[in-house]
Amino acid sequence: MAQSSVRGEGTRDRVPHADQADRHGWHDSPQEEGGGEGSGGSNRSGPTARTDARHHGGTPRSGRRGKRRILRWVASVLSLLILGTAGAGYLYYRHLNSNIKKDELNLGKNPMAEHRANAAGQTPLNILLIGSDARNSKANQELGGARETFDGPPLADVQMLVHVSADRSNMSVVSMPRDTVLKIPECTERDTGKTYKATGWKLTNESLDRGGPGCTVATWYQLTGITIDHFMMVDFAGVVSMADAIGGVPVCVRDNVHSRTSDGKGSGLKLAEGTHPIKGEQALQWLRTRYGFEDGTDLARTHAQHMYMNSMVRELRKSTKLTDPNKLRSLAEAATSALTVDTGLDTVGKLYDLAEELKLVPTGRITMTTMPNFYSQRPGFEGKVEPKQPDAEQVFRAIREDIPLDGKASKRKAAAPSKDPAAPSAQIGVQVRNGTYTDELGAAQGRATDITAVLAGKGFTRATAAKQQADPLERTAVFFPSAELEGDAQAVAKALGIPVTSVKKSTEVSGVTLVVGADWREGNAYPKAAATDNGKAPESARPLNGDDTTACMDVQEGFTW
Template sequence: MGADGVRAGRGAGAKGAGTGGSRAKNGTAKGGTSGPPGKGARGGGDGGGGKPRRPRKRRVLRWSAIVLSVLILGTAGAGYLYYQHLNSNLETDDLNLGDHRAPEPTPNSAGQTPLNILLIGSDARDSKENQKLGGAKETFGGPPLADVQMLLHLSADRSNMSVISMPRDTLLTIPKCTDPDDGKVYPESGPRTMTNESLGRGGPGCTVATWEKLTNIHINHFMMVDFAGVVSMADAIGGVPVCVDKNIHSRTSEGKGSGLKLEKGTTNIKGEQALQWLRTRYGFEGGTDISRAKAQHMYMNSLVRTLRENTGLTSPNRLRKLAENATRALKVDPGIGSPLKLIGLGNELKKVSPERTTMTTMPFEYSGARVVPKPGDAEQLFRLVRDDIALDGKGKRKPAEEKLSDDPAAPDGEIALQVQNGTRTATEPAAGGRASAVAQELAGLGFVKAAPDTSASVTEDRTVIRYPSVDLEGDAQRVAKSLGMPLSSVKKSTDVSGVTLVVGADWREGDKPKKAAKQDDSTPDSADALSGSDKKACMKVDPNFTW
């Protein structure tokens, strides 16, 4: 089943998750829920029943796994005309629709920076293909939801890759987003809004903005695909091996379930059967979205290994089919809006072996039938990604270099200094009045030109001082020294126009930031990490769904 015809606009088309109505192709940008066991608040993921809503979280891997087929394998056009044809297949959309960007990471000693790519799966059911594959006819024509969200982090040195899945019903604040199509402004949401609603607030760029607001991780690109795109690309790949420990048939007496039917052991699945695997909740042990997420992680890892080994993909015709289906199925940001750019990205990702690939789920805890980031553990996982620390525990953190600037500092009283409140975390609101209070502390130390900047919306785990150009580096270091902060906390950034101190979560009170204790750089157990090299992974089947 191809992705042709899945091109309608927002509210009317699956291609691009129903967000592409007036958006141009080829680089021209436009212009249910997880619950505790037994609380399936949104039954849609496996076929309807109950309140008509879309399938539940974590199809991330269903789509992201397929998306990676393009990235890891790459494709080559058969001449200029064919390349132009592939190029015209791709649709693009704006990268970030919010009014704030997370700061770019500091390059390592070799000048390399990490790559962060948000993979999005839309549940749009506004074409015949997607409606047939997605079920829940009552939802036809409704706004699309970002039911699959996964952040792929490629390390600066390209030695390892980490992936974080976010439950689709995570409760959080969606930032203000402006739809470039019609200029509609969606105001910042309340703190208990499901993350998957971000897609309907202007497009995938709002989902990117939501991730950056929550994690403070700078996202470089996004890729999005829908139901029909999953099936067409899975067909083109030709089969991915998956394993179950018993015969399974995902179907309840009420007709719920994905319909997946497999025999015990390992089976190569493709096309619609692959979509069934990735959507199955009824049948895997536990019957929740957590077990579905595990199945999706297993599928993705298996897909990566399959593509690296080129199993079944040596035929030029099969490669062309994969290229054709992939470019038709994907919506991306302009930064990767051509086959050549996707190939370049794929070549970067190919540098990482399965052994250094780690799949995780954002640590969470239940809040009624929904989930919220788990205090401590979620921020720990986000920090590891921000600091480019491998989640497999094999990388060694290199101590930051303490290098004094060649630029002499101005007298304290002449240093213009902005102070921003970045004390908000994934689990705590910002400490009130911190920018003003710290500005007063600095004035008492002699920095009389320190002033609060209350217009900024930032979050920082640890207090940082940023400066825009080398002629202000000495001034920034002088401020750090006065506060007893290490020089590693002074960073060059184009996100600021002058020396800017961002008060982090480590300085919610008191006259100086807390001294950093030795940090634990291990991946939280609650992230449920799975190595890409684990070939023995096998889904446990609920005995009530065996045959």
């Protein structure tokens, strides 16, 4: 922890953490043209300016780009789910291995923490699904237009973290909006050795162009502290045939809907009120639709995608249409050709093993969520989004600690106490620092002094409040530099009711250091919800259960017929 300067508590200095971590996103109309770009915003005029200002993607893009992006999103879902339901017949085709492209898991300079085992010695599984908009092949270029973007940098425009619990009883999926404002860590390409320095504020989808998917993984880890085991990145080649092979996915709208504006924007989706099976071009329209769903934003589109994904899982698991060997073979060819994976998933056999793990989770224990967020007011990024605290941290913590987002029980093992005995409280030196700053609320002043007094009242008379403020920390943590101080650090956490999982080793501190995070902005007692919540997703995450067959999209005013 840097301590090279001494400043007032209202200023900021560096502390170790894994919480911080423009091109714009996809649109849904062939008639939409690109507009002028700024450092993170865009200027608009005309009849759809108000709606566009609420759209997270920013500057309008070609609808054919939108089609391509949603194709690769479908590929990301199907690549996991088809492999998990189609059976083992296609595994005999060894040449499928050569279809799979490989890349490094983590291009960041910080190694990810190891998983904690549950009571049965099992560990959770986290897979990051990445949808790339790269147009680096003839097949990808032919699936859409936008020739001006053929040589442009790839963007990670779809990002979904799939968490499978250690006991394989439940699955949680968290989508991060593509225009989330964060900081991208330093990333180094393995093949070339080229290093991309850590950035200031950027959009999360730009991480892919900084060495590859391993930088997107590193960005997720820096923001959330979630250890990621694998990634699966997909483009859109061959995805249409995969979508058709399912044979139709039921979706529901609460009113007649036609996704078309007066000036020709929209996906073109036209459905009557009620539930309908969709496939092919109509499925693509559903997944692309922004104009016409809810409030016309990307968050509405994400919610529609979650509904489709859950419905697709149910269809795949009950379908008898995927028993045809020829159909399985074509699906396997399409899926493996579309995939780029980390080296831990670089064969069909490994993918099959992964799929077998995914099949263990019943659909009723699948929970789809979106990272809780708020509209940024950061200059240059107005209309983009940032993590909404404390809700976003509640979701991230649940996944880090393998707590189901549906609030139901899961077998998990509490963090083990240190084997190093703690010194008497009066002999433990503790530095307390204020890391409560958030962009939404600023810093809660005086927190280091307040919590130092709390510690002193509990017998930690050597606790001192640092004058300098720490870097923002979303979750309160106790850091220690070496094994002989781990017991002391855990004693501090226990005295304050802080989970032992928040006690961490760091070479950047010289002694036991308590950083009061954004989850403890007020009060003398560590918030009970932060310490003991059951992990159930907050309503701001829009949780959707995999067995919910009643889910139905609200239709935006002005898009009915």
